[in-house]
Amino acid sequence: MKIIVDAFGGDNAPLEILKGCAQAVDGLDIDILLTGRKEEILRVAKENDISLNRMEIIDAPDVITMEDHAGEIMKSKTNSSMAEGLRRLAAGEGDAFLSAGNSGALVVGATLLVKRIKGIKRIAFAPIIPKKDGCFMLIDSGANVECKPEMLCQFGVMGSIYMQKVMKIPNPRVALANIGTEEHKGGELQHEAYAMLQKTDLNFIGNVEARDVPIDAADVVVADGFTGNMFLKTYEGVAILLLGKLKEIFTKSALNKMAAAILLKDIKALMKTMDYNEYGGAPLMGCAKPVFKAHGSAKAKTFYNALRLTKAYVDGDVVSEIAGSVASYRESHGQESAEDDE
C-alpha cells in the first residue's frame, strides 16, 4: 500500500511528519509518497538522521498555512504540498492521502480534486472522539455549516460503514444529535433527517442529547456541521477548563503536590484517553478515495496513529462500501434523490 503524505501540513512539519512516516514504513509495512519542498525534506531528514527508505518525494514549493482561506488551494496555492498530494491521489499514484494541514482547504481540495463518491452530496469531516469507554464518530463536525436532511442521512450511512470496517464495531448505533430524545424534538432539519434515517437499514437508535454522548449514547453521532462543531469545541473547552482547574488544585500546596504525585500516572492516563489527538485525526467521509486529516498539532506518534488509521481506511474498503450502499439506495429509490447538488 502506498500512502501519499503532505509533508508540509500542520504545526510540526516537516520534522515530526518525517519521523512518523519513518516509523510507519516499518511498523505498518507501507510505502510513502511525500509532497512538499524536496530540498527541505532531504535536509531535515539528513540533519535528524531519519531514513527515507520506501519514501518517494514529489517537489511542491508552496505551503497552505492555517491562516489561508480554504479556497486558496484552488487559487494561489495550486502548487502547494496539499494540492499536489490530492492531485496525485486522484491520478491513482497512491491509495490514500494524509495531511495535518488546514482542514477547510483539505475539504475544498478533496471535493474539487478527488471528487465525491457518486451520489454523495457532501464531504463530511468526521473526527473520532473518546467517550467513557472507547470512542464514537461525530459526522459532520464542521465541513458543512448548512445541511439538508438527505445529507444528514448520508452522514449516518457513511459513519456506520466506517465504524464497522475501520473501528471494528459490529452493528454501530447511529443517532441524531438533538436537544431531546423524543421524535418531535428539534427543528425541521432534525424532523426530516429523523424520518429518513428511520427508513434506512442502519441501526438507527433515534435522537441523542449532547449530555449523554460523552458517556455512551451512540457509536455514530450525526449532526449538521454547525451543530457538530459546536459540540466538538464545547467538548474541548470544558475538558481544558476542568483539567486546568485540577492542575491548580494539584499544585496548590506541598501536601497537594505530594498527593498529586501519587495520582499522576493515572491522571496522565486519563488525559490521554480524553485527548482526541490520540485517535490520530479524522477521516474525510464521502471522498471518492480515502483522505484523512491528522490533527494540526500532531507529533510523530500521533502522525503514526493517523497513518495507521489511514491504512485501515483503505483496508476496510470503506469507499467501495459507501459507493455500493449509495448505489443500491439510488436504485431502490429510482435515482431521484441524488441528482441535485452534484
Place this chain on the structure above:
Amino acid sequence: MKIIVDAFGGDNAPLEILKGCAQAVDGLDIDILLTGRKEEILRVAKENDISLNRMEIIDAPDVITMEDHAGEIMKSKTNSSMAEGLRRLAAGEGDAFLSAGNSGALVVGATLLVKRIKGIKRIAFAPIIPKKDGCFMLIDSGANVECKPEMLCQFGVMGSIYMQKVMKIPNPRVALANIGTEEHKGGELQHEAYAMLQKTDLNFIGNVEARDVPIDAADVVVADGFTGNMFLKTYEGVAILLLGKLKEIFTKSALNKMAAAILLKDIKALMKTMDYNEYGGAPLMGCAKPVFKAHGSAKAKTFYNALRLTKAYVDGDVVSEIAGSVASYRESHGQESAEDDE
C-alpha cells in the same frame, strides 16, 4: 417584596421548597405567596416543623410533571400550581414568580399568561453558567429552537441588562456563539445577527467559539435555542464524564484513596464551582414580569439561592430596563421591526 412560589415544581417539592422559602423569609426579608395543594403544604410544614411565617397559600390542586407536554399548562393543567402562580403574577399579586417545575411549560405559561415585554419577540431561557472565574449567561438555551436574527439581537440586549443589573458586571461583553471568530463564519442566521448586534450600543465583541466560552470568552453568549441547548448539554455531559473518571482514579487503590482524601476538600470545592445549580437557576428573559426557573433537582439551599436571584431580578428593575431599551430602539427604527410575531 412578595415572591410567588410554585410549591409543587421540581423533584423535591414541596418539602425542600418550603425549607428554602422559610430560610429566605428571614435571610432575604421577603414575603412569599405559595401556590399548590394547600392541605399538603400545611401538613408537610407541620411534620417538618417549618414556619410558614410571612407565607400565604393559594390552593391549586393540579401539578405539572416533568413528563407533561409544555402545552398542557393551557389545556388540562390550568389549575396547576404553576399556572396559578403565573396568573397571580399577571394580576399583580406578587413581584416575581419562581418555579422549579417543567421548563417548557413555564416558557409557554409565562408567554401566554404573563405575556412578553412590548416589542420583545420571544421569551428566552437564560441560565447562568460557571466559567473559569465567575459566570456567564447563555441566552437562549432551549426555549426557541428556531430563531430569527432579530431575536438573537434582542437576546443580547436582555442578557447584557441582566448581567449588569443582577450580576453586577459593568459593561458586559456580549458575544455570538459561532464556529469561528471571523465575521463570515456560520450560516445566514449568524451573519445577520452579527450585523444587527454590531449596530447596537452593546459591548458586542463579535463571534466566540464554544471552546473559549468555558475559559472566559464573554459575559453574555447569544445563541438560538438549538445551539444553546447543545452547548449546555455538552458542557454537562463532559463534566459528568470527567468527574466520573476522576472518581474511578480516586478509588482505584488504597494509595490513591489516601491521596484523594488529601485533595478531597479542594475537589469538592471545584465540583461546587462547576455545578451550575449553585447559581440557583435561570431567569426567563423577556417576560413582562420577572419569572425565574430554579433547577428541577433544587434542594433547600439551591432554592434559597434561586429566591435570592429572583429578588435581585426584581431589585435590578431588569424588566423596565429591557422595556425602555426596546422602546427606544423602536422609536429610532420607526417601529418597523417589532410588529410581526406579536
